[in-house]
Amino acid sequence: MQQIDQLAEKIFLIDNFDMKMKERTGTYVLAEENLTIIETSASPSIPFIIDGLKKLNFSLSDIKYIIVTHIHLDHAGGAGLLLEQCPNATVVVHPKGARHLINPAKLIKGAKAVYGEQFDELFHPILPIPENKILIMDDKDELHIGKECTLTFYHTPGHAYHHFSIYHSVVNGMFTGDTAGVRYPELYKDGVELYLPSTSPNQFNPEETLESIKLYESMKLDYIFFGHYGMSATPAKVYQQIHTWLPIFLNEAEEAYQQSTLMSEQIKATKERLSIKVTEHLQSLGIGLNHPVYNILALDISVCSMGLIDYLQKKYEAVKHL
Structure with a gap:
């Protein structure tokens, strides 16, 4: 339909x-x-x-x-x-x-x-x-x-x-593609606003993400229009959640990165760690494990994990050559 x-x-x-x-x-x-x-x-x-x-x-x-x-x-x-x-x-x-x-x-x-x-x-x-x-x-x-x-x-x-x-x-609004992260409309219907960073490979850069968020903040927008999916009339919540979740994504990926030298294992561990963090957060807000949003989150977290490990590999490779 x-x-x-x-x-x-x-x-x-x-x-x-x-x-x-x-x-x-x-x-x-x-x-x-x-x-x-x-x-x-x-x-x-x-x-x-x-x-x-x-x-x-x-x-x-x-x-x-x-x-x-x-x-x-x-x-x-x-x-x-x-x-x-x-x-x-x-x-x-x-x-x-x-x-x-x-x-x-x-x-x-x-x-x-x-x-x-x-x-x-x-x-x-x-x-x-x-x-x-x-x-x-x-x-x-x-x-x-x-x-x-x-x-x-x-x-x-x-x-x-x-x-x-x-x-x-x-409308004093910004079409942000993926830079301001992903909105989950399935949760909005249950009274929960969730916005997660989009850290997919292979050009993810956390510092530049935060600079772009700073631009949005400086413009005092009334609306953000996401590539995935729909509109937020609460930009301040979007910025706050990206500022909260981005360090969590990076920290969990860093832990996973340090535990193995195999990229596949690093990605797998990152996915598992992030899934636990996001699930615990949603459960604290009353979102049960049978909610359909978890199928979508599994896909997003998998792609985000690839991008996070790709970013860390490049970061440490660059340090080696200093």
């Missing part, structure tokens, strides 16, 4: 059913004079986006801008496939991500290395985007999409080097 939520007067959220999961990854629709969407998810999500746009009474030829916060495949993998059906659209991307959308060979190779036989089901096809259909937005660049609506782009590394966030002037 298609899910579309109206978050503000001209802002809608389409559920992409990424990885066949409800409320996992979403596409934001900005219904301004220049119709704009933010995030495409992977190619298997494109039919859900198209269906959602039809339900909102928009045609694909209406789309002017397709914005991706970064080029990870769960945010931008479907951009090429969608663009094929949007004759008047341009894809907006970070300067460090543009070449990988034009030639996605490295993205495909990297994803196949991680996902193996699951690649086709999760991501196929990943289509190249013509260079003349790419619009690069640098730090603090602006894009006017309506008479009263301007989007401003900010470099926000931490999750990835090729990541920007998009400030929406009308």
